[in-house]
Amino acid sequence: MTFTSLSERLENYYFSIKRNRWHWLFQLGCRILLAYAFIVAGMVKILGERFASGLSVIHPMGSYLEALHHTGYYYTFIGVAQVLAAILLLFPRTVLMGALVYLPIIVNIWVLSYAVRFVGSYVTSPLMVLANLYILAWHYDKLKYILPFNRYSKEVSLPKLEKYDKKLPFLFFLGVVGMMVFTVLFSRFGHEVMPQNSLKSCNAQFENTANQTAGYEFCECVHTSGNPLDVCIETFENSKIKH
Template sequence: MLMKIKENILAQLFVIYTRYLVGSGFVFASIVKIKGERFTTVSHEDAPFGTAFHFFETMYQTGIYWQFLGWGQLVAGLLLMTQRFAKLGAVVFFPIILNVFVITISMEFAFTPVITFLMLMANLLLLLWHWDELKILLNLTPTLPDANRLENKKIWEITGWILFLMTAGYRAINTLYNPILWMGMLVLVGLVPLVIVWVKGKKYLRF
């Protein structure tokens, strides 16, 4: 059943862009930590104990741990966005986003738990997508997919690297950023391979 779904072009496109979406979200959030900066320009050292602001201020003050979290998010996001290493990315991504989700439901984070829950569900979907290969981790016989599938085309890997560099670069050089501008640039670049695939059609896909 799963193998049949994985041969569907629309399903493959959905998975490809899900990797871009959740991966870029992690990369975007990681840079500020790697730079050793707060999420906000305002210090929350005097925030009430047990609040979300106090929690993040405490993590920020640890220094090395704060940057460690950033590097973990960066690596997980990059692996997903490259497409080539998406299976490993989905595995690395899971414990991080699960931890983030539990944190957001443990404190008052307004609408944030909804976002982290959706990211967690997206990650579980990606793990399910790769289950035929990942089940080797449980000493089960893996099933290798068709190498000529749409999701394995080089164009998605190239696009992933471009999106990664755009996201990391934009966040690294901009302390004050415009999320609408950032997302707009990613959408435009992300649509390019889709247009190419659409124009070249079945001859390109070898279906």
């Protein structure tokens, strides 16, 4: 199969998706949920409040947010960017621009959440990235003109349809549910240790386990001593019972 024929088949599949009401409702739901999340998070920063203020300043994510809170107008700038991206997502004429602004911000949050194993956004941030990518894919008919493709079709954008195909894309929604389940399971079982948001919740994951002592030491390392997460993980790995 040549690249051209594959491109044509993918484009035809894309056009079939654009004609489906269920896909239209899904992208609309993604836009609303993403916009809501960034309006809430952005307004906290614009009002000068520390995000996740209940998180200890010696927690890996808490120390980052505390330092970020003291960056002055940079902190406000992030909030403005989040609210701007959210507002752009809500209007059909500006949704593509909103998704493009949204993407680097949410990818940064996702990588940060995974780097410090922050349970507060460990599940939501990757799902938000996927939702944002879906919105970008929904606007492929416009976006493709800035992509490095050698061949373009004549359509610039598809007009709004008067009548949509109402066939339920069962496999697509099954994939969406599967991805959500995988993300939740990975957040639960993807790492042997998680710092959690408090000493109590951190200790709870080690209760009545073979590595209870090493686990409690890990939690003390994070929540009491305030050591870097990498150091605490290394200490745990050296102290736990090897199977």
